Amino acid sequence: MRRLDGKSVLITGASSGIGRAIALRFANEGAHVVLADVTQTVREGGVPTLDLLREAGHDAEFVRTDVAVEADAQAAVDYTLRRHGRLDVLVNDAAISVGKPLLETSLDEWNRVFAVNLTGVFLMSRAAVCAMLAQPPQGEVRGRIVNVSSQHGMISAPGNVAYGTSKAGVVYLTRQIAADYAAHGIVCNAVAPGKIVTGKSGPAASAQAIDYSTARTPMRRLGRPDDVANAALFLASDEATFLTGDNLLVDGGWMAA
Structure with a gap:
C-alpha cells in the first residue's frame, strides 16, 4: 500500500522547484493532488507539473491561486473539498524572495515577501484548519499541514x-x-x-554561492528537491505519529556543524 493512498492533498507553489517535487512524490504515493500556484510555468523550465502528473496517470488538478489573497486561499480549499470531499493534507510551499539586505529593501518589497511567505501560510492554514475540523478523523488525525520553512528561519539569510x-x-x-x-x-x-539546487537561476545559483554552500555542508553535496519531498512525505503520512510542531531540517548537516 502506498503511503498516501486515497489522500486529498493541496500543495501551494506546486508549479516549480520544491513544490513540484513534492507534488510528483505525493502523487506517486497515491495522493489525489490539487496544485495551487499563480502560474503553471515552470521557473526552471520543463513540462508543467499538471501535464507530467496526468501523463503518468495520476489524479491531479490545477487551481490558479495567489496565496496572499484571502479569497484565492479560500477558493483553493473549497475547490479541493468539492473535488475530493475532504482535505487530508495541506502543503504550504509558495514563497518569493527579493534578495536584498535591510538598507536596500523597500517597504513594498518587504510587504510583498511577507504577504506570500507568511500571510499566505496564515490564510491557507486558516482555511484548511476550518475545513479539517468539520470532517471526521481518520484514526487520530483530521488533517495535516506541512509548511516549507527554511534553515534561514533560524539563522541569518545573508x-x-x-x-x-x-x-x-x-x-x-x-x-x-x-x-x-x-x-x-x-x-x-x-x-x-x-x-537546495532547483535549477532556478539567480545569485544563489552562482558558482561562488554553490562552492561556498558545498564546502559548508557536512554531507559534501547540495540538496535536491526530492530530498525535501521525501521529508515532507513522511510528515504528511500516517507514519508521523506523536509528532507536531516540529521543524525538520533537511540541510545535509549544515545546522549541526
Whole structure:
C-alpha cells in the first residue's frame, strides 16, 4: 500500500522547484493532488507539473491561486473539498524572495515577501484548519499541514532580510497551529530546507554561492528537491505519529556543524 493512498492533498507553489517535487512524490504515493500556484510555468523550465502528473496517470488538478489573497486561499480549499470531499493534507510551499539586505529593501518589497511567505501560510492554514475540523478523523488525525520553512528561519539569510524574517515567522506559526489544534486532531509540522539546487537561476545559483554552500555542508553535496519531498512525505503520512510542531531540517548537516 502506498503511503498516501486515497489522500486529498493541496500543495501551494506546486508549479516549480520544491513544490513540484513534492507534488510528483505525493502523487506517486497515491495522493489525489490539487496544485495551487499563480502560474503553471515552470521557473526552471520543463513540462508543467499538471501535464507530467496526468501523463503518468495520476489524479491531479490545477487551481490558479495567489496565496496572499484571502479569497484565492479560500477558493483553493473549497475547490479541493468539492473535488475530493475532504482535505487530508495541506502543503504550504509558495514563497518569493527579493534578495536584498535591510538598507536596500523597500517597504513594498518587504510587504510583498511577507504577504506570500507568511500571510499566505496564515490564510491557507486558516482555511484548511476550518475545513479539517468539520470532517471526521481518520484514526487520530483530521488533517495535516506541512509548511516549507527554511534553515534561514533560524539563522541569518545573508543579504536577504525579508525572506529570512518571513521564514522565521513560518517556524513560529507552525508551532502555534500545532499547539492550538493538536487536541482537535490537526497535525502541523514544517520541513526546513538547507541549500537546495532547483535549477532556478539567480545569485544563489552562482558558482561562488554553490562552492561556498558545498564546502559548508557536512554531507559534501547540495540538496535536491526530492530530498525535501521525501521529508515532507513522511510528515504528511500516517507514519508521523506523536509528532507536531516540529521543524525538520533537511540541510545535509549544515545546522549541526
